[in-house]
Amino acid sequence: MKKILIITIAIFSFVSCKKEEKKQVGKAEPKTELAPVSDEILETAVIYEANIRQYSEEGSFNAFTQDIPKLKGLxxxxxxLMPVYPISSTKSKGSLGSYYAITDYTKVNPEFGTLEDFRKLIKTAHDNGIYVILDWVANHTGWDHVWIEQRPEYYTQDKEGHIIDPINPETGESWDWTDVADLNYDNHEMREEMIKDMRYWIEEENIDGYRCDVAHQVPVDFWEEAADRLREVKPVFMLAEAEQPELLKNAFDMQYAWEGHHLLNEIAQGKKNVKDWDAYMVKNDTLLEADDIFMNFTSNHDENSWNGTVFERMGDAAETFAAMTYAIPGMPLIYSGQEYDMDKRLLFFEKDTINKEKGKFYPLYEKLGKLKNGNKALNGGKKAASYKRLSTSDDEKVLAFVREKDGDRVVFIANLSAESLKFTVETDGEYKNYMTGEEMQINAGTPYDFKPWQYLILVGK
Incomplete structure (x- = not known):
């Protein structure tokens, strides 16, 4: 009888161990002592979107980890991190499939490396004072996800009971995201499982928050519950791929500045002008709360792959608008390769790579990053520096504004047109040209003679 009891206990112990191994293998790195993300840190932050597959020839966690100290310098x-999870092969697009067609929310894509490699990435980032957020895809899964077979009720189904891909609510037609299956948020068990999987990466792998894909397609009350449950573990940073003010009330810290981004594209293409930008900023004052944060960008993975490189969309205005994303309220984004003057559309479903040769933009981002990190006049978080439009002699083509906080003052002046201009700006004072170091004494009558897309960043003395 004793032998039977011992064998039974051994079998039970073995099965229990196998269950524990399901979510992770090995032991996590000791948690680095990096203070939790805070509102104060977000004031001066630059965010970097890492496309692991395309960042290096190897397309691995380890190759990216080596360059994390360089990002600190920016x-x-x-x-x-764009999605790091295993990718579905059923109904996949291209030879490698989409990062956003996920088979398991609690594992890493072997294409990128092992869980241990991922842990080294997190530790290296934390050792360099950098926080890491994962791309979370709550709207849909890949067709190989275990829920498809085991819990079909977790998914949206048609009248015949077939699981469907996501539908455009405005047209009632498919978005053509045929490589993914739409999740059903009327199912509260699915919601609970989703939140458990989100908590896993924070509790076990020490990540610092999430960028949430198509956040506007998922119910607001889900995000609010999820954010509450995640913040039970520790403070986290939540970024919504959306432009939906109600998401910022309780769930998210920051949202995309999609409208502002498209407006910059249109100004660069001569379709809009500075008057349109002014109207956009006034509208934001009425729609948003003072502590709402925008992510400002000239490119990201979607824009680059589907709508063109920053140089295709913005041409000679690319540098000006890069500088402007740092100067306006909010947090600036650098997408993988932008620091290396990337002028190619990265393939989305295939292996590609960026050319990591420093050109004009690397030193530009270094200087802009230093100013963003160290000058309170560019604070862009929940206690952002003020933004005041300055009058010019040509308000249709010249954008001039001043930002101030706690005695720091920065003036941004730019010719947002494809023609040379002579103009004046209604401001005065002693400044330093931030990009050149030249001392400048200016007043309302100071004449400016700018080439197309020329800009000036003035730091108050």
Missing amino acids: GVKVIW
Whole structure:
């Protein structure tokens, strides 16, 4: 009888161990003592979107980890990792499939390396004072996800009971995201499982928050519950791929500045002008709360792959708008390769790589990052510096504004047109040209003679 009891206990112990191994293998790195993300840190942060597959020839966690100290030199305080999870092969697009067609929310894609490699990435980032957020895809899964077979009720189904891909609510037609299956948020068991999987990465792998894909397609009350449950573990940073003010009330810290981004594209293409930008900023004052944060960008993975490189969309205005994303209220984004003057559309479903040769933009981002990190006049978080439009003699083509906080003052002046201009700006004082170091004494009558897309960043003395 004793033998039977011992064998039974051994079998039970073995099965229990196998269950524990399901979510992770090995032991996590000791948690680095990095203070939790805070509102104060977000004021001065630059965010970097890391495309692991395309960042290097190897397309691995380890190759990216080697360069994390370089990102610190660019002023980066938050790394956003595009999805790192295993990719579905059923109904996949291309030879490698989409990062956003996930088979398991609690494992890493072997294409990128092992869980141990991922842990080294997190530890290296934390050792360099950088926070890491994961790309979370709550709207849909890949067709190989275990829920498809085991819990079909977790998914949206048609009248015949077939699981469907996501539908455009405005047209009632498919978005053509045929490689993924739409999740059903009327199912509260699915919601609970989703939150458990989100908590896993924070509790076990020490990540610092999430960038949430198509956040506007998922119910607001889910995000609010999820954010509450995540913040039970520790403070986290939440970024919504959306432009939906109600998401910022309780769930998210920051949202995309999609409208502002498209407006910059249109100004660069001569379709809009500075008057349109002014109207956009006034509208934001009425729609948003004072502590709402925008993520400002000239490119990201979607824009680059589907709508063109920053140089295709913005042409000679690319540098000006890069500088402007740092100067306006909010947090600036660098997408993988932008620091290396990337002028190619990265393949989305295939292996590609960026050319890591420093050109004009690397030293530009270094200087802009230093200013963003160290000058309170560019604070862009929940206690952002003020933004005041300055009158010019040509308000249709010249954008001039001043930002101030706690005695720091920065003036941004730019010719947002494709023609040379002579103009004046209604401001005065002693400044330093931040990009050149030249001392400048200016007043309302000071004449400016700018080439197309020329800009000036003045730091108050």
